[in-house]
Amino acid sequence: MFTGIIEEVGRVQTITNNKISIQANTVLADTKIGNSIAVNGVCLTVTKLNEKSFDADISPETMRITALNELRSGDFVNLERAMPANGRFGGHIVSGHTDGKGRGKYIRKDSDFYTIELEIPADLSKYVVKKGSITVNGISLTVADIRENIITIAVIPHTYENTNLKYLHIGDYVNIEIDIIAKYIEKFLSTSDNKSGISMEFLMEHGF
Numbered sequence: 001m002f003t004g005i006i007e008e009v010g011r012v013q014t015i016t017n018n019k020i021s022i023q024a025n026t027v028l029a030d031t032k033i034g035n036s037i038a039v040n041g042v043c044l045t046v047t048k049l050n051e052k053s054f055d056a057d058i059s060p061e062t063m064r065i066t067a068l069n070e071l072r073s074g075d076f077v078n079l080e081r082a083m084p085a086n087g088r089f090g091g092h093i094v095s096g097h098t099d100g101k102g103r104g105k106y107i108r109k110d111s112d113f114y115t116i117e118l119e120i121p122a123d124l125s126k127y128v129v130k131k132g133s134i135t136v137n138g139i140s141l142t143v144a145d146i147r148e149n150i151i152t153i154a155v156i157p158h159t160y161e162n163t164n165l166k167y168l169h170i171g172d173y174v175n176i177e178i179d180i181i182a183k184y185i186e187k188f189l190s191t192s193d194n195k196s197g198i199s200m201e202f203l204m205e206h207g208f
Contacts, residue, residue, distance in 0.1 A: 002038045002094040004133075004140025006078045006163045010039075013053060015071050017063060020044070021055045027079045028054060036082040036096065040164070041138030041175040042066050043082075043096025066098045067137075067173040076164040078138040093180050094135050100124050102136065102176045104168050105150060114155040115144075116168070120176050125149040127178040135177035139163050 010024040020039070027037055028049065035046050037054070042062060048055035063069045071077070106117035118136065128134060128151055132143050139159065145152040160166050
């Protein structure tokens with residue numbers, strides 16, 4: 001489990017269709033082979049450790065459904081180690097399991113803040129609500145607005161400068177993970193035991 005609070009921005013050394021090597025510093029502390037590190041929000045298992053880098057395998061399914069297949073050598077990636085049992089939540093519950101890919105539609109600087117619009121898959125938009133949580137490239141963010149399948153996020157200077165959002169361009173793909181609570185709500189409402197008549201839309205609109 002992760003929190004969506006990025007620990008550092010690493011850099012891709014090499015990437016193939018089944019393996020990635022990433023230059024890093026902070027996330028290597030106390031990391032062992034077999035540990036999990038979220039790379040742009042995708043939970044990967046460390047298979048090799050070097051003094052200033054780590055390797056991880058990428059399954060065909062992960063490569064297919066995430067934006068990792070857009071990465072090239074030299075690209076910057078957001079990194080976060082799995083949260084320890086005694087850790088604190090700084091963002092929200094993030095599983096590291098990408099639900100789909102978003103795409104940059106609009107980027108504007110407003111004073112020190114940044115407004116970013118992303119187009120997300122239409123089938124994911126029902127899980128997203130204004131002022132709700134969403135994970136973009138592993139970053140825990142708040143949805144400022146949503147219109148159909150276009151979401152707007154307002155990014156504070158600290159987040160912009162300390163993640164790879166500062167390298168985002170219009171047309172770039174990003175990994176999207178919706179709030180896991182929305183998935184559990186949908187599962188509950190879809191079971192035959194739910195006789196309340198309460199809709200998912202009602203619960204989402206009221207912040208559940």
